[in-house]
Amino acid sequence: MKSVVLKYDGSFPGFLTCVFNAYEQKLEIAEIIPEGEDQKQLFSETLEVITEDFKVQRVLKSLKKKLSSNGFTRLYYSFLSEIPGIELKMYDMIRYVYSSQEKAELDYSHPSVLDISKAAKQVGREKHRMEAFIRFRLTKDDLYFAVIEPDFNVLPVITKHFKSRYADQRWLIYDLKRKLGVHYDLQKAEYVSMELPEDIGISGGNPDYFAEGEIYFQHLWKDYFDSTNIKSRVNMRLHIQHVPKRYWKYLSEKSPFA
Amino acid sequence: MDFDRIKEKLNILADAAKYDVSCSSSGSKRTNTKKGLGDSSGMGICHSYTQDGRCVSLLKILLTNYCIFDCAYCVTRKSNDIKRAAFKVQEVVDLTISFYRRNYIEGLFLSSGIFKSPDHTMERLIRVAKKLREEENFNGYIHLKSIPGASDELMREAGLYADRLSVNIEIPTKSGLKLLAPEKKHEDFMKPMEKVKNEIIQYKSESKLIKSTPKYAPAGQSTQMIVGATGESDRDIMYSSAFFYKNYNMKRVYYSGYVPISNDPRLPALGTQVPMMRENRLYQTDWLMRFYGYDVRELLNNDFQHLEMDIDPKLSYALRNRHLFPVDINKVDKQLLLRVPGIGLKSVNKILQARKFRKLNWEHLKKIGISMNRAKYFITCDAREKELKDVSSENLKQLIIQNSFSKYRKEFTQQLSLF
Numbered sequence: 066m067k068s069v070v071l072k073y074d075g076s077f078p079g080f081l082t083c084v085f086n087a088y089e090q091k092l093e094i095a096e097i098i099p100e101g102e103d104q105k106q107l108f109s110e111t112l113e114v115i116t117e118d119f120k121v122q123r124v125l126k127s128l129k130k131k132l133s134s135n136g137f138t139r140l141y142y143s144f145l146s147e148i149p150g151i152e153l154k155m156y157d158m159i160r161y162v163y164s165s166q167e168k169a170e171l172d173y174s175h176p177s178v179l180d181i182s183k184a185a186k187q188v189g190r191e192k193h194r195m196e197a198f199i200r201f202r203l204t205k206d207d208l209y210f211a212v213i214e215p216d217f218n219v220l221p222v223i224t225k226h227f228k229s230r231y232a233d234q235r236w237l238i239y240d241l242k243r244k245l246g247v248h249y250d251l252q253k254a255e256y257v258s259m260e261l262p263e264d265i266g267i268s269g270g271n272p273d274y275f276a277e278g279e280i281y282f283q284h285l286w287k288d289y290f291d292s293t294n295i296k297s298r299v300n301m302r303l304h305i306q307h308v309p310k311r312y313w314k315y316l317s318e319k320s321p322f323a
Numbered sequence: 324m325d326f327d328r329i330k331e332k333l334n335i336l337a338d339a340a341k342y343d344v345s346c347s348s349s350g351s352k353r354t355n356t357k358k359g360l361g362d363s364s365g366m367g368i369c370h371s372y373t374q375d376g377r378c379v380s381l382l383k384i385l386l387t388n389y390c391i392f393d394c395a396y397c398v399t400r401k402s403n404d405i406k407r408a409a410f411k412v413q414e415v416v417d418l419t420i421s422f423y424r425r426n427y428i429e430g431l432f433l434s435s436g437i438f439k440s441p442d443h444t445m446e447r448l449i450r451v452a453k454k455l456r457e458e459e460n461f462n463g464y465i466h467l468k469s470i471p472g473a474s475d476e477l478m479r480e481a482g483l484y485a486d487r488l489s490v491n492i493e494i495p496t497k498s499g500l501k502l503l504a505p506e507k508k509h510e511d512f513m514k515p516m517e518k519v520k521n522e523i524i525q526y527k528s529e530s531k532l533i534k535s536t537p538k539y540a541p542a543g544q545s546t547q548m549i550v551g552a553t554g555e556s557d558r559d560i561m562y563s564s565a566f567f568y569k570n571y572n573m574k575r576v577y578y579s580g581y582v583p584i585s586n587d588p589r590l591p592a593l594g595t596q597v598p599m600m601r602e603n604r605l606y607q608t609d610w611l612m613r614f615y616g617y618d619v620r621e622l623l624n625n626d627f628q629h630l631e632m633d634i635d636p637k638l639s640y641a642l643r644n645r646h647l648f649p650v651d652i653n654k655v656d657k658q659l660l661l662r663v664p665g666i667g668l669k670s671v672n673k674i675l676q677a678r679k680f681r682k683l684n685w686e687h688l689k690k691i692g693i694s695m696n697r698a699k700y701f702i703t704c705d706a707r708e709k710e711l712k713d714v715s716s717e718n719l720k721q722l723i724i725q726n727s728f729s730k731y732r733k734e735f736t737q738q739l740s741l742f
């Protein structure tokens with residue numbers, strides 16, 4: 066049988082639709098790629114996959130039967146890694162899980178299972194980092210505002226954390242890389258897309274946008290951070306291991322703002 | 324808010340609090356109720372790290388650094404010539420809330436020098452916690468220091484607002500305490516611990532019967548010992564530690580390498596190196612005790628009073644107990660698998676899962692991520708493989724150290740990434 070390339074809309078439901086079609090039409094899959102990306106296989110036929118809700122639900126339902134909730138989370142997290150080619154590995158893992166009796170999602174000696182678990186771990190780590198390193202600044206209109214540029218697409222999975230933690234304040238977290246934000250208005254959290262002014266910055270920023278006192282709190286925090294240091298114990302290698310340099314610009318305690 | 328004054332106080336009172344190494348903000352299970360502020364139901368989060376790699380998760384400050392005591396090992400001691408300051412209750416509340424809302428912290432860790440009396444001090448700490456909970460509807464994490472000598476009544480109240488309570492025993496031996504803090508009695512430390520333990524037990528049994536029982540210090544209690552101030556052995560320290568875990572249901576015991584702060588002849592001189600490697604080895608030992616199923620007497624005893632600095636305590640144990648190894652990775656039970664150098668908790672679970680599906684070989688083990696250059700001397704994948712029985716433990720140790728130099732250096736961390 067000739068193998069085909071599936072092209073989908075880049076969403077998780079889109080991917081699930083690919084799985085449905087592959088099974089239904091008994092396709093041999095060479096690649097699964099999101100829109101806007103070029104296929105590597107030169108001679109395979111490309112099929113456009115259109116996301117369909119009933120297919121999504123069917124696949125979801127059966128996946129949740131075959132996978133533990135942790136296993137399902139791992140699969141979903143690995144998808145958010147946006148690693149090129151991850152879809153095919155996910156598909157491969159799904160096939161392996163479907164073809165086995167036991168809980169094969171835990172078979173770390175299977176290459177795709179292991180790869181998925183590794184990708185999921187990276188995403189989990191990034192999620193955890195964002196939950197830790199996000200720094201809100203209070204704007205003039207009483208909105209706690211933060212920007213991020215995560216390595217992986219973690220916005221969908223950090224929302225819950227911030228919603229339960231900051232239930233009584235309005236907040237907005239904006240992913241600069243993916244040009245997408247989540248806004249919480251005291252009732253619900255929704256995706257928003259918007260243009261941000263240049264000078265809003267990452268920390269500090271043009272004071273015109275921010276509440277009075279905002280910059281002082283950033284200073285107080287930096288001061289606090291500085292005084293937690295015990296000089297005779299400094300170990301910069303370890304420090305950088307914990308807080309990789311690429312994250313420093315988000316942390317007001319580490320950025321030499323004016 | 325008068326930022327300049329707050330700033331000055333914060334500098335003084337954070338500086339004085341930094342020697343307390345506890346930073347944990349987990350284990351509380353306090354969820355956000357009625358759309359208030361904060362939630363401590365998840366794992367604790369480190370929002371930043373100090374330059375020596377310690378987690379910054381809580382706003383850790385003293386209410387005041389005025390103190391009527393003169394403990395030799397403490398910067399806040401009465402006789403020390405330093406700037407003193409005191410926060411007002413409301414100032415601490417405001418600062419905590421402002422930091423929390425910006426996602427700088429998980430909550431507050433409030434300690435204090437003892438002014439007027441232990442009860443007077445404790446009462447003030449409680450007032451901060453109560454305000455945060457009742458006026459600000461704050462569900463973030465609160466760690467209060469139990470002031471040695473505080474009354475039972477106050478300790479009971481403290482647990483109603485705090486997630487964690489701690490008394491730092493600081494000096495691991497009674498004789499050391501007598502030498503360095505002669506005004507303090509050993510019982511003054513034990514009494515609040517005892518009270519908190521009993522309250523926790525009582526609240527737990529009540530909450531089984533009555534759903535609406537309020538929480539009492541849901542994250543339990545912890546303590547800290549200073550390492551290297553009084554010439555105590557690693558055995559002394561870890562036996563004390565085991566005692567606290569067992570008798571007071573401690574959640575955590577922290578070990579803090581002594582940072583020289585005075586010229587007092589009873590203590591290591593200024594400029595003495597902080598024993599960080601030793602501190603690290605103690606944490607590793609602590610982990611082995613709590614998560615790997617070792618009894619403290621297996622790790623330290625009369626014949627073996629000091630941990631080896633050049634290798635971790637797990638490898639050290641394995642080298643002292645060669646008769647247990649090598650083990651067959653496909654058959655060995657979990658208990659012994661946990662004792663194989665180079666295989667951590669996560670890898671153990673992965674191995675247990677994976678070997679249900681197929682017989683594991685070296686390639687599989689590598690992929691699972693175990694540290695081969697130490698594990699390989701203690702395991703076989705197939706009983707027919709040749710063994711290393713004739714290599715002496717001393718030679719084996721040198722071999723492993725040589726082959727894992729970079730790994731060894733990486734291990735020079737404070738608490739995590741062990742083995």
Ligand code: SF4
Binds near residue numbers: 393399436437
């Ligand atoms: S009572 Fe506490 S704060 Fe005061 S000197 Fe002793 S250890 Fe330091």
